[in-house]
Every structure is written in structure tokens, then in C-alpha cells.
Amino acid sequence: MERCETTREQIMELILDEYAQKNALIDVSSSIKLITGIGAILVCISSTSPVAPLFIAASMAFITIMFARIPARLYLSLLMIPVSFALFSSLIILLMSGGGVPLFSADIAGVPLSITTDSANLALMVITRTFGGMCSLYFIALTTPIIEVFAVMQQCRLPRGLLDLSMLIYHFIFILIGEAITIHTAQVLRHGYDSFRNSLHSFAMLSAMLFIRAWQQGEELIVAMDSRCYDGQLELTITGRRTGPRIVTAVFLYLGICIWIAYASAATRIF
Amino acid sequence: MPPILEFTNVHYAYPNCPSSLNGVNFSIEKGAKVALVGPNGAGKTTLLLMCNGILRPENGEIRLSGSPLRYDSSSLRKTRKNVGLVFQNSDSQLFAPTVYQDVAFGPVNLGMDREKIPHMVDENLHAVGLEGYDKRPPHQLSGGEKKRASIAGVLVMEPDVLIFDEPTSSLDPAGAADLMELLDDLNAQGKTIIISTHDVELAYNWADNIILMNKGVVIHQGAPDQVFNDPALITTTNLRTPALLEIYTELVARNMLENTGSPRSVLSLVNTLEQKFRQNPPVKKQGAITVCNVDIIPTEKIRAWIAENPDHRRGAMGTRAKKLAEQETITLDFTYGVIDKCLLRALIGESSLILTTTGMVDRVQRRVLAFEEESRIRVAVSLMGDGTP
Numbered sequence: 001m002e003r004c005e006t007t008r009e010q011i012m013e014l015i016l017d018e019y020a021q022k023n024a025l026i027d028v029s030s031s032i033k034l035i036t037g038i039g040a041i042l043v044c045i046s047s048t049s050p051v052a053p054l055f056i057a058a059s060m061a062f063i064t065i066m067f068a069r070i071p072a073r074l075y076l077s078l079l080m081i082p083v084s085f086a087l088f089s090s091l092i093i094l095l096m097s098g099g100g101v102p103l104f105s106a107d108i109a110g111v112p113l114s115i116t117t118d119s120a121n122l123a124l125m126v127i128t129r130t131f132g133g134m135c136s137l138y139f140i141a142l143t144t145p146i147i148e149v150f151a152v153m154q155q156c157r158l159p160r161g162l163l164d165l166s167m168l169i170y171h172f173i174f175i176l177i178g179e180a181i182t183i184h185t186a187q188v189l190r191h192g193y194d195s196f197r198n199s200l201h202s203f204a205m206l207s208a209m210l211f212i213r214a215w216q217q218g219e220e221l222i223v224a225m226d227s228r229c230y231d232g233q234l235e236l237t238i239t240g241r242r243t244g245p246r247i248v249t250a251v252f253l254y255l256g257i258c259i260w261i262a263y264a265s266a267a268t269r270i271f
Numbered sequence: 272m273p274p275i276l277e278f279t280n281v282h283y284a285y286p287n288c289p290s291s292l293n294g295v296n297f298s299i300e301k302g303a304k305v306a307l308v309g310p311n312g313a314g315k316t317t318l319l320l321m322c323n324g325i326l327r328p329e330n331g332e333i334r335l336s337g338s339p340l341r342y343d344s345s346s347l348r349k350t351r352k353n354v355g356l357v358f359q360n361s362d363s364q365l366f367a368p369t370v371y372q373d374v375a376f377g378p379v380n381l382g383m384d385r386e387k388i389p390h391m392v393d394e395n396l397h398a399v400g401l402e403g404y405d406k407r408p409p410h411q412l413s414g415g416e417k418k419r420a421s422i423a424g425v426l427v428m429e430p431d432v433l434i435f436d437e438p439t440s441s442l443d444p445a446g447a448a449d450l451m452e453l454l455d456d457l458n459a460q461g462k463t464i465i466i467s468t469h470d471v472e473l474a475y476n477w478a479d480n481i482i483l484m485n486k487g488v489v490i491h492q493g494a495p496d497q498v499f500n501d502p503a504l505i506t507t508t509n510l511r512t513p514a515l516l517e518i519y520t521e522l523v524a525r526n527m528l529e530n531t532g533s534p535r536s537v538l539s540l541v542n543t544l545e546q547k548f549r550q551n552p553p554v555k556k557q558g559a560i561t562v563c564n565v566d567i568i569p570t571e572k573i574r575a576w577i578a579e580n581p582d583h584r585r586g587a588m589g590t591r592a593k594k595l596a597e598q599e600t601i602t603l604d605f606t607y608g609v610i611d612k613c614l615l616r617a618l619i620g621e622s623s624l625i626l627t628t629t630g631m632v633d634r635v636q637r638r639v640l641a642f643e644e645e646s647r648i649r650v651a652v653s654l655m656g657d658g659t660p
Contacts, residue, residue: 017408147368147408167368174410175362220363223325227356228377228424229348234367235375235388 016078020145024069029243030148031155036251037140043258044132050124050270052262053132059254060135068143078138079131086130090123097122103271117271124270146170164234172217179213180206273337274298275432275463276322276354281331283317291317293487294331299465299480301431304458306474307467308498309484310509315467316359318484319434322465323354336431352381355430359437361409361417370396370412370420371405377428395423398630399453400590415446419590422453433457435466439473448607451477452588456630475499475513476536483508496533515540538611542618542646557648558617560639563655565595566629576655577601577624584616584623588634592626601626610638617650624655 020026025033040060044053061079065072097119105114140149150170153163183206187193192202277298284290291314299305307315320326321333324340324347333340340350358364367373374392383391396402399419404412409420418438425433438454439447451473458464468474474481474495481498483491485508491498498504499516512520519540522528528547534540561583563573577585586605587593596603604623605612613623625635636652643649 018411147406150368167372168366170368171366171410217363220358220360221366223320224358224364224366225376226325227323227351228428229351229380230376231348231380231382233379235372235379 016141017146019070019074019142023143025067025143026145028143028247030144031152032243032247032251033144034140034149034152036254037136037144039251039255040136040139040258041133043255043262044129044136047129047262047266049262049265049268050128051265051268052258053125053128055261056132056258057128057135060132060139064135064139064142068139070142075138075142079134082130082134083127086127090126093126094119094123100271117269120271121269167234168221172214175217176210176214180210183209272301273334275301275303275336276465277334277337278318278321279332279334281318281321281328281333283321283326283328285317291487292321292328295484295487295489297482297489297492299463301463302458302461303463303480304454304478305463305465305480305482306478306495307465307482307484308469308471308474308508308510309467311469313484313508314487315484316436319356319436319465319467322432322434323356324350325356348381352377352428353430354432354434355425355428357418357421357425357433357435357438359440361414361421361441364421364424365409365417368408369405370401370407370409370423373409373420374405374424374427377424381428391427392423395427396420398426399423400594402591414441415443415449418442418446418450419453426457430462432463432465435464437468438466439468439470445606447473449590449593452607452631453590455634456589459630459634471499471511472513472515475516495535500533536608536611538614538642539645541615542648545618546646556620557650558620558622559651559653560613560617560622560635561624561653561655562632562635563624563626564629564632565592565626568656570595570599572656573601573626574599580622580624582622584613584621586613586623586625588625588627588631591628596626610635614639614642614650618648 040056044056047053061075064070065075094115095113098114098116100116100118100121103115103117103120105112107113150163150167153166187202187206191198192205193199278295281292281295282290283292295314295318307318309315317326321328324342327342335350335353340346365373367376371392374395375388378388378391379385392405393402396404399422401416401419401423404416404420409417412420418441422433433454435454438450442450454464454466454477466478476495478495481491481493481495482489483498483504490508491501491504496516499510499512500520502512504510505512515537516533519528519534522544523530528543531543534543561576563576565573577583584604585596585601586609587596587603588609593603593606595601603626609625609627613625616623627635632654639650639652
């Protein structure tokens, strides 16, 4: 496929939707994929022990990499983003919350710090839930193109206005990213980010310009829609993929196992 | 029959701006190929936005097929269905998440029969050479593909008049030639086509009527050679004489040619020169042109034909024909201005094969006949699969 601009090409590298459109599970019905992902997230957040989230994280990563054939490198680098956040916040939780038996205490510069069993369990819980939840979310993001998510939203009878709005927003995200990259490049080429002072100034300019461009694009959109007899309707294609009973059974079996693990390990504590 | 589009003394100013149209007058006949030419800021885009009622003139009247434009919402819908506008910037025209949804936008809003829409979309994607693109998001397409997708979105409403604002400005030369071919094709189906452009070569070669604008008024409307032969008009509007015409004028000024009417194409200039300067009668016998409709001739047959006639020049017209050539690794000698190039080859005794699609087969015939009328030279054209080799 040919692409006209280098900026576009750069963006595409970052867009997960691109991978979603080429993944190996593209032919599986999107509703069943959404059920799998959302179901797993629900089990993750309602589980009281770290066992079920860990199981979900591992199985979702396995499915995404092995079945949907998403490159493992990409997957790991994506996972690092939320996990680094989770690690930092658990560190705080570890030191700040209390209860249970102390595992470790120290006095640092007169400030008493201690880690207790409860705080360790809570921190572990946060990390595993983040892991499990993110793996499930990435499963959805990397196997279901956003357009199909729209179609499922329509099948769920979400209001038309909400749907139309999300579709337009989806389209304009790309246009705005493109604009932002173009402006940013133009600024970099003229030393806009050479010093801290410069970068503050340039970034402010970029934000202001982006607002004006967005406004202009909106005006142009109205003209474009009017020219084509806009009457309040956007077309949606429902790609009616039927799901075979085997896949449905497999998905419900999987979710059943997740729920069973969560239930059976409800009282399990590591510390 | 009344002109399909007529402006009478149209005035317009954007809010808080000096007026951008000061009494525009022109009329366009049905089936014409019109180029709207003028410097930056002449008011071309403003004028185009008036043709489908996006802007409303302060003074003056716009008539569509004889009846004045009305601005209530149901009349506007009718107008916008009949006058399709393709924007310069395809990104602002393609706003749906997929090509299919974008093309279906017009018909859905016009309340056309839901059952028929998928078929209409397919048909129009086929017409612009984008079969199989229906599920792709527009932001993944190349510039030329985006332009084609936006044309499909307008074509699907079956307009009588198609308006293009700077259609070739963001396309590479091959893409631009492709697009102009598509416009010719649409024109051959009876659509009136209006383009705005800065490209004098394009306007001179393609249009049969030129509207020259400057500072918010139409300063001339007429045939391309009329407009471009008037040095005063050219300089006041920041334009340039097309290279072909410049060469011709200089040759006439040196008494090397009589002024028999400006040539519209390289073919006709070369032919005039040839008639004048070739002393001995034309060399060997003329070449012939074979036209192959890739929609009906099976590929094996085309391959076999090419293997049998390796010395034929090969050209392709239309996206599907070009795609086929690429798939089958048929090397092409000509990809734009194909008929003229084949005629030029025929004049020096080389034969050629034109790969093309159903809609464009007739165009070869018509062009060859027009050339015969102009030069009294007959070039043989045959259709592959018509019993001829």
C-alpha cells in the first residue's frame, strides 16, 4: 500500500488499530471478542485474590500473541506502559497502608516506614489486577478494529447520537494527530524545542494552533456534510459474522474457569 | 434547452471581508467540460461553493437547468443531489470510519432504498477503480485513492453536474493523468464537469470551455485557444501560455507554419509539422491500433496475443486495466495520453495495443475519428476478440 506522507506513516506505527485490522482473529465475530475481553476484566476486578488476575493476564497474553499473532515485542512494550505506573503506585501503597503483621520496618531520617502483610497483599492485588485488566483490554484493542466495536455498539442499541459522535471523533483523531505532527516538525526544524524556554513557548503555540485547526476542520466538515445532503444519518455496516458453536463454547468455558479460579482462591493470601 | 448552470450578476462578500465576487456572469451548457482558471484569490472556490447552494449570493441569480436556485432545505437537498462537489482537500470530505460508510453517506441521507445502497456503493467504487476498498479506513489511503473515494461518494448521488476544486493539486503526475481520464469517462456518460485549476497545460488540453476569473469577476469565457492566445488576458491573470501553444505561435511567427488554428495536442502539432516538412511520401505503411477490453477478454488470451505480437507498443487506460497489467507483469509503454501516443506511433508505422475497460472502448474510436477529421489520416482500429487477430 502506498502512503502519501511520511508523517502519516509515522503515526500509523503507533496506532493499534492498524494491528487490529491485520490480526489473525479478525474473522471471529467481534461481539464474542468483546464478551471475552470485558468478561475477563470483570472477573479481574471482582476477584479478591491475586490468583485469578494472574491467570487471566497469562492466558490473555498467550491468546493475543499465539492466536491473534500480535508481535511479542510490540505486546511487551505496550504492557510496560501501564505496568510501570502500577509498580510505582504499589510502592506507595506498600509503604502507606497498614494493618496486619509488620514484615519489615525501618527508620529513614526519623520517618518510620513499615511494610505489613496487609499492605503487601494490597500492593500485589493492585499489580495483578492492572496486569490482568490491561492484558484483557489489549486483547480487545489488538483483535477488534474500532469500526467493528461501533457495529457492536449499534447492535447494543446505544443512542445514535453517541455513535455518530464517536465515529466522527475516531476520524478526526487521525487528522488532529497529523496536524500536530506537522506543526511539531515545523517547530523543531526552526529550533522550537532547543531550550526549555523555547519548548514551553512552542508547545503553547502548538496547542493554540491545534485548537484553531480543529475548529476550522469542524467548519469544513459541516460544509462537506451539507454538500452531501446531510440529514442526520451516518451509515453503519454491520458485518454479520456468525460465530460457530465451538468458539462460543470455548469462550464461556474460559470465562467459567476464570470465575471458578476467582471463587476457589477467594481467601488465598500470599503474605 | 436552457444552460445547465447560469450565473447572472452574482455578488458575494464573506462577513467582515472585502467582497469576493463582484457581478459574476457565465453560463454552462449540458455535457460541457469547463475549466475555471484564475490567480489565487480570484474567487474560484467561492464561486464553486455557490453552485450547490452552500453560499448564498447577496445579489444576482443562479439558475440550474433554467430554474433559479432556492434556499429552503428541501430545494437545497435537490440542488446538492444534482450538483456534486469534490473538495480540494479529501481529508475534509472523507469523514466516515470506512470507505463504504463514506460512500453510502449521501444515499442514506437522501433516504434512498436501504436494500439498494450496498449495490450502489459497489458500483460506484468499481467506477472509480476502488473495488475491494470498502472496509478500509480513509486515513489509510494514498492521496490518489482518497480523491477517488471522495469522487465515489459524490457520484453515488447521481449528480448531473460534477464540480472539482483543484482536482490534481495534491496528486502525482501519473495520478493526475489517471484522474483526468476518469473525468473524461464521466463526461462521456453525459455529466457536465467543472474543474477549477491553476494548471494551464491541463486546462488547455482538457477543457472545451474556459472561464477566466480575476478579482471576483469573469473576464472571459470561451474556447481554450481563444483564451490562451490573448496575451493581455494571460498577463492580467498571472497565467502562463501553455508550452504547446507557445511553440506553435513561435513557429507561425517565423513563417514556418501557416496559422491554421492552434493545436490542442502534441499529436496535432506533430502531424501539422510532418505534413509540412516531410518531402517524400510517408515511409512504410501506417501502424494499427488494437483495443483490448480487459473486462471481457480473458487474461490468458491477452498474454497469448502479446506473445504473438511482441513488437506492438502497449498502453493501458483506466485503473482496472493498469492494475491488470501490473498483476500480469505486462510492461507498458504508455500510461497516460494513451490514444494520442498510439496515434503518434501509428503515423511512423508502429502498431500498438491499448488495454482498457468497457466504458472507455468507445473513446478510442471517437478520438481516432476526430483525428481523421482533423488530418484526413485514417488509422485502423480493431477490437480484440472481434474475429480480428
